[in-house]
Amino acid sequence: MSKLVFFLIFFIILAMAASLHFGLTLYNPSQVYQALFHYAGSNADSAIYDYRLPRMIIAPIVGASLAVAGVLVQALTRNPLASPGILGINTGAAVAVAVAMVLLGISSEFTIAAFSISGALIACLVVYVIGFAGTQGQMSSARIILVGFTFSALLYSFIELIMVIDEESVSIMLIWLSGSFVNKSLGLLWVALPPILVGMSIAFVIPRQLDVMVIDDDMAKSLGVPMKSIRISIFIAISVLSGGAVMLAGPVGFLGLIVPHIARFFVGTAHTVLLPIAALFGALFALIADIACRLLYYPTEIPVGILIAIIGVPFFIYLISRNPGRGKSDV
Amino acid sequence: MYKTWRYNGLSMLLNIRNLWLNIALGLFMFALLVFSIGIGTKYIPPDQVLFALFGEGKTLDVFVVQGLRIPRAIIAIVSGGALGLAGLLLQSVTKNSLASPSVFGVVEGAALGAIIFLAYFTDNHLIVDVPIYLLPIATSIGSLLALTTVLLLARFHPGNMLMMILYGIAIATLGKALTTLFMMSNSVYRAVEVSLWLTGDLATVNVDEMWIQLTVFAFLFCILLGFSRILDVLVLNDDAVVSMGVNLKVAQYSSIILAALLTACAVSFAGGIGFVGLVAPHLARMIVGQSIRSLIFATLFIGAAIVLVADVFARTFMPILFNNNMEIPTGVFTAVIGAPYFFYLIYQGSKVKK
Numbered sequence A: 001m002s003k004l005v006f007f008l009i010f011f012i013i014l015a016m017a018a019s020l021h022f023g024l025t026l027y028n029p030s031q032v033y034q035a036l037f038h039y040a041g042s043n044a045d046s047a048i049y050d051y052r053l054p055r056m057i058i059a060p061i062v063g064a065s066l067a068v069a070g071v072l073v074q075a076l077t078r079n080p081l082a083s084p085g086i087l088g089i090n091t092g093a094a095v096a097v098a099v100a101m102v103l104l105g106i107s108s109e110f111t112i113a114a115f116s117i118s119g120a121l122i123a124c125l126v127v128y129v130i131g132f133a134g135t136q137g138q139m140s141s142a143r144i145i146l147v148g149f150t151f152s153a154l155l156y157s158f159i160e161l162i163m164v165i166d167e168e169s170v171s172i173m174l175i176w177l178s179g180s181f182v183n184k185s186l187g188l189l190w191v192a193l194p195p196i197l198v199g200m201s202i203a204f205v206i207p208r209q210l211d212v213m214v215i216d217d218d219m220a221k222s223l224g225v226p227m228k229s230i231r232i233s234i235f236i237a238i239s240v241l242s243g244g245a246v247m248l249a250g251p252v253g254f255l256g257l258i259v260p261h262i263a264r265f266f267v268g269t270a271h272t273v274l275l276p277i278a279a280l281f282g283a284l285f286a287l288i289a290d291i292a293c294r295l296l297y298y299p300t301e302i303p304v305g306i307l308i309a310i311i312g313v314p315f316f317i318y319l320i321s322r323n324p325g326r327g328k329s330d331v
Numbered sequence B: 001m002y003k004t005w006r007y008n009g010l011s012m013l014l015n016i017r018n019l020w021l022n023i024a025l026g027l028f029m030f031a032l033l034v035f036s037i038g039i040g041t042k043y044i045p046p047d048q049v050l051f052a053l054f055g056e057g058k059t060l061d062v063f064v065v066q067g068l069r070i071p072r073a074i075i076a077i078v079s080g081g082a083l084g085l086a087g088l089l090l091q092s093v094t095k096n097s098l099a100s101p102s103v104f105g106v107v108e109g110a111a112l113g114a115i116i117f118l119a120y121f122t123d124n125h126l127i128v129d130v131p132i133y134l135l136p137i138a139t140s141i142g143s144l145l146a147l148t149t150v151l152l153l154a155r156f157h158p159g160n161m162l163m164m165i166l167y168g169i170a171i172a173t174l175g176k177a178l179t180t181l182f183m184m185s186n187s188v189y190r191a192v193e194v195s196l197w198l199t200g201d202l203a204t205v206n207v208d209e210m211w212i213q214l215t216v217f218a219f220l221f222c223i224l225l226g227f228s229r230i231l232d233v234l235v236l237n238d239d240a241v242v243s244m245g246v247n248l249k250v251a252q253y254s255s256i257i258l259a260a261l262l263t264a265c266a267v268s269f270a271g272g273i274g275f276v277g278l279v280a281p282h283l284a285r286m287i288v289g290q291s292i293r294s295l296i297f298a299t300l301f302i303g304a305a306i307v308l309v310a311d312v313f314a315r316t317f318m319p320i321l322f323n324n325n326m327e328i329p330t331g332v333f334t335a336v337i338g339a340p341y342f343f344y345l346i347y348q349g350s351k352v353k354k
Helices: A002-021 A029-037 A043-077 A089-103 A109-132 A141-165 A167-177 A187-205 A207-213 A217-222 A227-249 A255-267 A271-295 A304-322 B016-038 B046-053 B059-094 B106-120 B132-154 B161-185 B188-198 B207-234 B238-243 B248-270 B276-288 B292-322 B330-353
Strands: B002-007 B010-015
Touching: A002 A029, A002 A043, A002 A271, A029 A043, A043 A187, A043 A207, A043 A227, A043 A255, A043 A271, A089 A109, A089 A141, A089 A167, A089 A227, A109 A141, A109 A187, A109 A227, A109 B330, A141 A167, A141 B161, A141 B330, A167 B161, A187 A207, A187 A227, A187 A271, A207 A217, A207 A227, A207 A271, A217 A227, A255 A271, A255 A304, A271 A304, A304 B161, B010 B016, B016 B046, B016 B059, B016 B276, B016 B292, B046 B059, B059 B161, B059 B207, B059 B248, B059 B276, B059 B292, B106 B132, B106 B161, B106 B248, B132 B161, B132 B207, B132 B248, B207 B238, B207 B248, B207 B292, B238 B248, B276 B292, B276 B330, B292 B330
Parallel strands: none
Antiparallel strands: B002 B010
16 A cells, blocks of 8 residues: 555656656756756746646646545445546536636636536536436436436537637637646636645545445444435535536546546555545546647647547446446336 | 228228327428528518418518528428437337437437548638538448447347447547547637537528438438338337347347438438437327337427427527527527436436336
8 A cells, every 4th residue: 555655656756757848849857957947938948837837737636636526426326437527517517617707707716716616516416316316325327327428418508508609719618628738827726726625635534434335325324424414525525626627627527437446446445545546546647648648649739638538438338338237227 | 090091902000090190290390390481580471481482472581481491491300300210219229218319329420420521521711622412421421330339339238228328328428529639630610610510500501401411311211111110019029029020130230220320311411419319209109109100200290390499499599588690509409408308207217116
């Protein structure tokens, strides 16, 4: 475990360093050093300091928060196929941000963050109510996928509506919607980081309750877990984590689905260990994906959200195929 | 209730009640068509519309009706009908009332085919430099490829049609990601148009497109009618189907392929209008029951009516409410109605189980 943490942190630092070096132009370590500590305003300096440094900081934060949100969603629904992206929670936050920025013309970052988080919260509650309506506390995989897909389709049509109303916003919105770390100002962090930290701390306070909760309601109740308040805090944590991440990078799907599985593969299902490891894996994953999306289609850059989706779908298919019993005819 | 209809050597069993219901639905759709042609920035009363259809009346009316509104209304009708029928086919084959073209990845596959086609054959002046009638071929290839992938994956779970839907959604997601990738890697102007078109948009259709779509649809519809006898049997359980002498595999695969082609026929011209393929067969079943031949016509009329009405809303919503000339994508309206209905179906499904 401590070895794994050490390796992960080591690789994260390595990836952060690589994130400053690789890209459209390859810079050598001395140029990077100069840009960071003796900023002189040359092209290289500005590319590294103004363009790559914010990405290097934002990518791991988004990755970690979506990964933790993924673990929480999977615990809440008791299903390994759920994630903030698949259930449409990210899309909910995206709709709220689009409404705030395009329709209401709000530019204050603080207000946008509030919109993003409340959008995620509303989407989370709606999908929870629809998902569990008429069932007994466990969402089947089929139900999660069908409800999430339909809910996302509905939300996407709202986004499309907003783009029609303000045609000038379309090209910006399209890039933002596909999820990317490009051209983000570090100023956003001041409003996005506090809620993300709140979400993380909520998650890290209740790992044992999560362990019991995933078994079933009665078991959890008899072991003295206050289900109602735990659920409410999970809702809040998911919303602030995914709302904060969406505000920073747009709705990056599949990260919250893949990373919890990677983490579980290494450390098992106990949330005390799973949550921090998932956060670290999420950070590393986002950093690597961010570097890969600069190099894969060189010289054009592809949005990181698209890249993760293309990797994510085969994994998603694998998860579906592993779950045949639950998929059978029970929606 | 049933009557036998004979003509020389031919005979056919007719369900009189359903026949009348279908005629009523058809007339209803025609009335909607006339009204929807009249509604718009320039209002034309229904009687004038009928005159203008035959080239009579004021010249301006004739131009507006024949040149602008007819193609749009016909494409709305054909696309709605095609999507509805595709949904009917998929629901019959999978024996699952939640199936529809969009959860099989078929719509996204068709859209991806169209994007790649448009991206490669459009010059710098944003003009498509190959004949537009090749577009349905591109969308058909896209939707068939998506469907083939889904079918291949579903082979690992023989007899479990729900898994097919789940794989379909996964493939739909992949198709969406790839579509965005293609949109981003080409010019931004086109991205704007394309993204509207993906939600279902009828604003840019013209007379040529109308004729191409009508021809393709008429062809597919004839095949579907010839196929209806087998479809009637397919809703039974698999053993019963086989014992009636139907080759189950062939029947299933060919109806799925037919569904893909119908979807492509709609998506090529109207974009990805969602949820019609889900809702139309359900409404049709409520009205005419389970008999497939009556269902085919009822679904056609209802699907057409849904898209027609949605398109009228799309054209008039913003002008009436906010007094500007904006058009909302047609797909937004079908999604707002269709998604809650889907949730209701899922809820019903879980209640029945208990």
